[in-house]
Amino acid sequence: MSKADNIFIAMCTDILENGISSEGEVVRAKWDDGRPANTVKKFAAINRYDLSEEFPILTLRPTNLVAAIDELLWIWQKKSNNIKDLNSDIWNSWADEDGSIGKAYGYQLSVKHQYREGEFDQVDRVLYDLRHNPYSRRIMVNMYNHSDLHEMNLYPCAYSLTLNVTGRKLNAVLNQRSQDILVANNWNVCQYAILVHMLAQVSNLEVGELVHVIADAHIYDRHIPLITELIQRAPFPAPKLLINKDRKDFYDFKVGDFVLEGYQSGLQIKNIPVAI
Ligand SMILES: Nc1nc(=O)c2c([nH]1)NC[C@@H]1CN(c3ccc(C(=O)N[C@@H](CCC(=O)O)C(=O)O)cc3)CN21
Numbered sequence: 001m002s003k004a005d006n007i008f009i010a011m012c013t014d015i016l017e018n019g020i021s022s023e024g025e026v027v028r029a030k031w032d033d034g035r036p037a038n039t040v041k042k043f044a045a046i047n048r049y050d051l052s053e054e055f056p057i058l059t060l061r062p063t064n065l066v067a068a069i070d071e072l073l074w075i076w077q078k079k080s081n082n083i084k085d086l087n088s089d090i091w092n093s094w095a096d097e098d099g100s101i102g103k104a105y106g107y108q109l110s111v112k113h114q115y116r117e118g119e120f121d122q123v124d125r126v127l128y129d130l131r132h133n134p135y136s137r138r139i140m141v142n143m144y145n146h147s148d149l150h151e152m153n154l155y156p157c158a159y160s161l162t163l164n165v166t167g168r169k170l171n172a173v174l175n176q177r178s179q180d181i182l183v184a185n186n187w188n189v190c191q192y193a194i195l196v197h198m199l200a201q202v203s204n205l206e207v208g209e210l211v212h213v214i215a216d217a218h219i220y221d222r223h224i225p226l227i228t229e230l231i232q233r234a235p236f237p238a239p240k241l242l243i244n245k246d247r248k249d250f251y252d253f254k255v256g257d258f259v260l261e262g263y264q265s266g267l268q269i270k271n272i273p274v275a276i
């Protein structure tokens with residue numbers, strides 16, 4: 001029985017039973033037919049995943065880990081904000097005619113900043129700190145740049161990552177202001193779990209915990225019947241994550257360097273509507 005499934009089931013049950021509906025409030029997101037995309041939400045869901053025990057992928061339904069890692073590398077490694085560099089169509093609804101999603105995610109990570117040790121972008125700064133000063137309490141990335149928000153087609157949702165080394169273990173806190181629980185919860189968890197594995201491997205550290213703090217944890221109205229059915233399913237044991245141990249440079253990792261051994265899951269829910 002996968003621990004990630006238990007966490008997901010507990011969070012969804014809490015949102016469905018104790019959550020607050022947005023009916024009657026002004027909501028930004030819409031369905032593709034123009035109807036408002038209402039939600040039921042809980043403030044501040046906080047989930048802890050011990051990456052040294054299990055890889056936190058859902059087994060209730062398959063998470064497309066290949067596509068999730070591809071998006072993670074698009075943001076953190078290619079530092080791109082153009083969907084032409086992405087191998088899935090998940091960002092198509094938010095891209096302009098040139099394929100740009102604006103100054104969000106990868107763009108923010110590509111910007112260089114001046115530090116005492118020289119110029120770095122935020123990713124290279126993290127890699128430098130983990131190598132040279134791992135016990136620093138100042139290792140973090142922040143993509144929520146107010147001066148650029150007006151040029152983003154969607155404001156960053158998973159917007160900051162704080163890294164903290166305890167003993168030989170690399171831990172991380174992922175801060176997320178808003179989360180579409182059905183579409184993106186396990187997608188984002190798997191992405192940042194993979195990122196912690198990547199950072200640990202190239203920094204000669206071991207993986208520790210990933211703590212996911214979600215300020216607005218919501219289930220969209222059209223997802224309620226889907227989630228209700230999903231959380232009644234029987235979970236499978238967690239699969240094992242195998243990583244290409246030869247990769248010593250963060251920028252050399254490829255999607256194919258991560259393989260799940262024994263990934264069993266329930267059936268996929270086809271054609272999930274995504275609020276825009
Ligand atoms: N309402 C909303 N939810 C999101 O999760 C979301 C946005 N908007 N806007 C921007 C990005 C795009 N993201 C997305 C969008 C779609 C999928 C998606 O369709 N997931 C499918 C599997 C996709 C596949 O197999 O390739 C799923 O079944 O969850 C995932 C992430 C996350 N983000």
Ligand SMILES: O=c1ccn([C@H]2C[C@H](O)[C@@H](COP(=O)(O)O)O2)c(=O)[nH]1
Pocket residue numbers: 028029154155157158178179180181184185188275
């Ligand atoms: O990585 C992501 C990106 C987006 N989301 C979801 C969270 C919300 O449902 C929408 C964004 O709408 P806002 O009105 O800007 O909050 O996208 C996600 O869960 N994960």
